[in-house]
Every structure is written in structure tokens, then in C-alpha cells.
Amino acid sequence: MTVGLDAAAVTTLLAGVLQFVVGTWAWPFTFALHFFDAAAPLWAAGLIVACARRSRWRSVMNGGLLIAWCILCGPRVMRAFDALPQHRADELRIVTFNAGNGRATPEQLCAALRTFDADIVFLQELAPEHAAAIESAYDLPFPYRALFPTGIPGKGILARYPLRAVRLVPEAGESNHVRGSVMTPVGEIEFIDVHANALVAFLGPWMSFDERVADWALALPRDRPVILAGDFNLSTSSALLDPLREAGFREAFDESGAGLGLSFPLFLRYRGLPLPPLVRIDQIWTRGLECVDARLGGDVGSDHSPLRARFVRR
Numbered sequence: 001m002t003v004g005l006d007a008a009a010v011t012t013l014l015a016g017v018l019q020f021v022v023g024t025w026a027w028p029f030t031f032a033l034h035f036f037d038a039a040a041p042l043w044a045a046g047l048i049v050a051c052a053r054r055s056r057w058r059s060v061m062n063g064g065l066l067i068a069w070c071i072l073c074g075p076r077v078m079r080a081f082d083a084l085p086q087h088r089a090d091e092l093r094i095v096t097f098n099a100g101n102g103r104a105t106p107e108q109l110c111a112a113l114r115t116f117d118a119d120i121v122f123l124q125e126l127a128p129e130h131a132a133a134i135e136s137a138y139d140l141p142f143p144y145r146a147l148f149p150t151g152i153p154g155k156g157i158l159a160r161y162p163l164r165a166v167r168l169v170p171e172a173g174e175s176n177h178v179r180g181s182v183m184t185p186v187g188e189i190e191f192i193d194v195h196a197n198a199l200v201a202f203l204g205p206w207m208s209f210d211e212r213v214a215d216w217a218l219a220l221p222r223d224r225p226v227i228l229a230g231d232f233n234l235s236t237s238s239a240l241l242d243p244l245r246e247a248g249f250r251e252a253f254d255e256s257g258a259g260l261g262l263s264f265p266l267f268l269r270y271r272g273l274p275l276p277p278l279v280r281i282d283q284i285w286t287r288g289l290e291c292v293d294a295r296l297g298g299d300v301g302s303d304h305s306p307l308r309a310r311f312v313r314r
Contacts, residue, residue, distance in 0.1 A: 002053075005046040008032075009061050012039065023239040027204030034201060034235045037260050038278045040069045073260060080259040085293045085310070092184060092289065092311045093118045094252075096229040096282055098195070100302030101125040101151050103269060106133030108301035113140050116297065116308065119160045120182060122229040124195040125302075126154035134158070148178060155193045155230075157182075164188070171212065173197070177230075186313045189289075190221055194230035200240070201233050201281075210240040217247035225288030225313065231304065232283050244285050252284040252294040252309040261307070263296055269303035282307045290314045 011032045018026035019033065043065040050058030095118040099109055106129050113121065113134070121142065123130075131149035134140065134156070142158035146166035149156070155178045157166060166180030178193035200207045220226045228249070234240055236251045244251075253261045262277035264270070282304055284294070289311040297306035 002049055005042060005049060005062075006058065008039065008042050009046050009058075009065055012036065012065060013061065019239050023242070024205045024210050026239070027206070028202055030204070030239070031202060033237055034279050034281075036069070036235065036237065037073055037280055038262055038276075040066065040073070043069065076253070076257045076259060076261065079257065080295075082258070087310075088292070088312060090186060090312055091292065092120070092186060092189075093308070094120050094122070094227065094229065094284055094311065095297070095306055095308050096122040096124075096231075096284055097297075097300065097306035098124040098231045098264075098282060098302060098304035099126055099130055099300075100269070100304060101154070102127045102129065103303055104130075104301035106130055110134065110137045110140065112297070112300040112306065113137075113142070113158065116306070118158075118308070119184065120191070120227075121156075121158040122191075122193045123156035123158070124154070124193070124231045125152050126156045127151055130154075131156065144182075146178065146180065148176075153195065155195065157191070157193060161185070172208070187224055189225045189227060191227040191229065192216060192220075194228055194232060196231065196233040198233050204240060209234075210243065213241060214243040217243040217249065220247075220287070222287075225286065227289070228285040229283070231281055233281050235280060236283060241285075247287070249285045249287045250291070252286065252291040252311070253280065253307070256291040256294050256309075258293065258295040261294070261296060263305045263307060265303045266299060266305065277305070284309050286311060288314050 015030045015032040019030045043062045046062035095116045110133050126149045128149045131147040144159040144163045147156040148168045153174050159182050162183045164181045170176050181190045200209045261280045263282040265275050292310050294309035297308050
């Protein structure tokens with residue numbers, strides 16, 4: 001056990017140093033940083049072992065990692081115990097949800113859409129049966145819809161307000177994104193619905209996802225709010241997402257999240273593996289909007305949890 005705890009701590013420290021020094025090209029070593037938010041129990045166990053063995057270097061290493069976790073994740077954990085912020089008349093409620101290409105049944109998806117209390121919903125892995133159920137559900141509170149139900153690369157936008165110029169934009173291989181705008185009471189908002197290839201977590205810059213992120217960051221307008229939402233298959237700390245930070249985008253859960261926000265995987269949902277939620281890969285990045293609250297929704301049947309966030313105009 002000691003060897004495993006030491007390996008986890010050393011790998012995390014090495015990954016952090018490499019990412020700081022060489023950025024995106026620290027891959028694949030920085031893969032370990034995806035699990036930073038979930039790794040506190042490992043470092044706590046490592047610290048206990050270190051104290052029991054009176055090992056100074058283990059104590060410093062695991063204690064340092066725990067302190068870093070408390071600084072970075074502690075405020076979000078504390079917010080989970082606070083009362084919900086009061087609703088504002090001018091707020092915009094956004095949900096992003098990976099429906100799991102049929103893991104969430106059509107009935108589960110439609111039931112969740114009725115309870116999300118959202119103004120805009122971004123869907124990924126939208127299956128044909130999902131789209132058919134949405135179109136036949138007369139009581140969903142989303143009169144404006146753009147659905148592209150093609151399974152794993154499938155996506156959908158549901159909105160209470162008029163959509164404009166929504167289109168599916170092909171990328172390399174079977175990847176794509178959905179781009180358009182929505183006319184809300186706080187003005188027109190440009191958006192992109194994102195689902196990064198799962199291999200980006202392992203291959204990093206070799207998947208060219210950072211180049212697409214940089215293109216979006218440069219091309220999206222600055223004269224109105226912008227939303228990038230979806231399944232990024234990366235933690236928000238990834239250097240591949242630095243172009244968004246540099247262009248003034250902020251991630252909702254980083255800004256005002258409650259809890260750890262570990263949205264994937266749900267227990268036994270990913271290939272039947274008995275894994276607890278380990279990573280926070282479902283994200284909402286915005287520019288021109290301020291997040292006042294972000295938290296995970298309940299179990300909808302997929303291997304992902306929905307992310308729900310509330311925003312006001314910045």
C-alpha cells in the first residue's frame with residue numbers, strides 16, 4: 001500500500017511541475033492531474049502512513065498536496081453547506097448533460113428536462129431515441145430546439161428563447177460541435193456545444209484539441225456574452241484549456257461551484273466498472289456572464305451527472 005500511495009503523490013507532484021514548465025507538452029504525464037479533486041483521501045492516507053513511519057519526506061509531500069487541495073478545492077466544498085443564493089429575476093439558468101448515447105433512457109431524459117428549471121440545455125451523446133422522445137413530449141418547457149441525434153457525436157440545444165443560426169460544424173474524424181446563438185432577455189448570447197474526443201485526456205496536444213480551443217477563443221465575439229458548454233474530457237486545470245483563460249473565459253464551477261463537482265463516472269455506469277465519481281469533465285465556460293451558483297444535478301441514468309449553473313450579465 002505504501003508503494004501505491006507514494007507513487008500517487010510523486011506522480012501528481014511531477015505532473016504539476018511538468019505542466020508548469022512545459023505546458024501542454026507535458027503529456028501524458030499530466031493525465032494524473034485529472035484526478036486532483038478526488039485524490040485528497042489518498043494524500044490523507046499517505047500522511048497517516050508517513051507519520052506512523054516517521055518519514056519526513058513523505059509527510060512533506062503528502063501534507064503539501066493536502067494543503068494545495070484545501071486551497072484549491074476547499075472553498076467549493078464549504079459552499080456546498082451554504083444556503084442556495086437567492087434567485088434573481090435577471091439570471092440565466094444553464095444545464096449541460098452528457099446523455100450517454102442511450103444510457104439515460106428517453107423517459108429518464110425527458111423527466112429530467114422537466115425538472116432542470118433551465119433556460120438553455122446543452123446535450124451531448126444524443127441518441128435518435130432521445131430526440132424522438134423530446135420531439136413527442138408536448139409538456140417540455142423548451143419551445144426552441146436544435147437536435148443532432150447521431151449517438152456518441154450527437155448533440156442538442158433546448159431553449160426557452162429563440163435560437164438563431166444553429167448549425168453542426170464537422171471536425172476531424174467523427175467529431176463536431178454545435179454553434180449558434182440564443183436571444184435571451186439579457187441580450188443575444190453566442191454558444192458552442194462541445195464534446196471532446198475521450199482520447200484527448202490521454203494524448204493531449206496530439207489530438208489538436210488545444211488548437212480548436214484557441215480558434216474558438218479568438219473567433220468568438222467580444223461584444224456579447226459567450227458560452228462554451230459540454231463534455232471536455234479534461235479537468236479545468238489542463239493546460240489545453242489555457243487559451244480560454246487567456247481570452248477571458250471563466251469556468252462556472254471554478255467560479256461558484258458547490259461541492260467537488262465530480263461528474264464522471266457514476267458508479268457501475270461506465271463499462272460496468274465499480275468506480276466512484278473521479279473527474280470533473282462536464283463544464284460551462286463563459287465570457288461576459290458571472291456565475292452565481294453551480295452544482296451537479298441528480299442521477300439521470302447516464303454515466304455523467306448534469307451540471308446546473310446560474311448566471312447574471314457581467
